[in-house]
Amino acid sequence: MASPQLKYASLGVLVFQTTSLVLTMRYSRTLQSDGPRYLASSAVVLAEVMKIAACVLLVLNEHSYSMRALNSILRQEILNKPIETLKLAIPSGIYTLQNNLLYVALSNLDAATYQVTYQLKILTTALFSVSMLGRKLGMYQWISLLILMAGVALVQWPSDSAATSQEASSASSQFVGVVAVLVACCSSGFAGVYFEKILKESKQSVWIRNIQLGMFGLVFGTFGMLLYDGQKVWESGMLQGYNTITWAVVLLQALGGLVIAAVIKYADNILKGFATSISIILSTLISYFWLQDFVPTSIFFIGAILVIAATFLYGYESKSAASTSRA
Template structure:
């Protein structure tokens, strides 16, 4: 019975993370594509609200697993009672906030298929930071897969006839999207490895307590982003300017993503995560081409995407 439950949780979690990743990318892209620059919602407010939702999800989980009194003790003893432990979360909280803002910027300027494939560059950054920070050894097969992945990402971004026929503004936007993905991959790699080390070193605090600390600090950094970049515009137009049902769906999916990642860390493994990534890339490419008419494949993209999918599987096994 326990074995059946374990199998159900493992594969159920992978189905969730696959659907969440695919639907989030497609929904976010659609919400940005169908809004003009003057009518679009503010990225900074959407990031803040997603972190705010994560904060309440973490509290709900702690209450469910313990009680309201238990939540009070968590805030008293683990959040406000350990400022040194809380300060250790500053780095990943800042980087996650940057990463989430870059995600919006990337999907404003790139189609979902190109974004999904290129964002697998984070596998390379995560591997390198794991080698540097956690002293993890990589096999020859994994090094080969990273080289293959790099080649695939380069081919996906390689200019083709479709890109040459685009306007100069479109090329500039594509460059902005590419830079956003590279920076986001660096942020994702470092923050993920840093957070993993923090969890392994500080075993006295549960994953959900760490997630609660992370959500609190991320909300603070997201608030700072609002003030620095969009305060005047928000004052003029309002905090929820440009919001619709699709925007709230994006916020909910992004917040839910944090839960999915936690579940994957607990129940799944790298092999199944590789399968999830592969399926997500394929689904995003098909939807981007057939549903949104947002993407025209080329030989470069097909070869590059195939290399990325193959390298992802090779690295995971």
């Protein structure tokens, strides 16, 4: 059992990673600069490169930094098991789509609205878990999912302000952002459950699995970048518009999943609920006071409170069920 200090350190890491990625990504997509804006597709590709490098270092660390052992395990687990490796192509392609959609979402939504709406991934993950893994949900979990949907609906409720051309344009932009988040939630739920199913069916290291995911992600991401931004890459290069903030976004996106995977075993569902709640609150405050792209309404607050409550209720039920099954 992890110590309380380790649990709360995990909570801090989760809050920092979740909040900083959303806010820096939103800031980077709205920052006015003289040159061209950086290409989101290239940021996704570079994040995959960094993720692969980080996982290779972790595998090296597990084998006392022996290059011979690294070559042996990569050949044995990846090249000699092509069918097992190919299984990762499906979730990898979906994750690549999801990562690109997050840039679209945060180019059109403020960080607070994005954070709350993206919690619908709890719903999609639960539904895919029931259908693909045969998992059973408790009564409180089903209630929490209904509360979650109600909360997100309230957050998206249109304001009563007068309609102007600027507001109409903003509404159109918000619609694009919401659609991007909804598709990302569906892809996140399916890919996450599919990946969990693969992990349970094999004994491979999670870092090896992430290397396999990263390899396919690099291929899919590069194809997408050349397909949608090939002309821009040819004219100005992959790194056009990059600055310190952009590199911070790439680094956070690359290491975010690995950090969460490393700390999730120390943080139970209640603490993950705390992390989500604190992240939503911080995103709201920073969006209002610093980014100044968000004006909260009473309906938004009610919706956010419902989403936070649903997150706690869902996590509490999961913890109770796990405790009962271990008894």
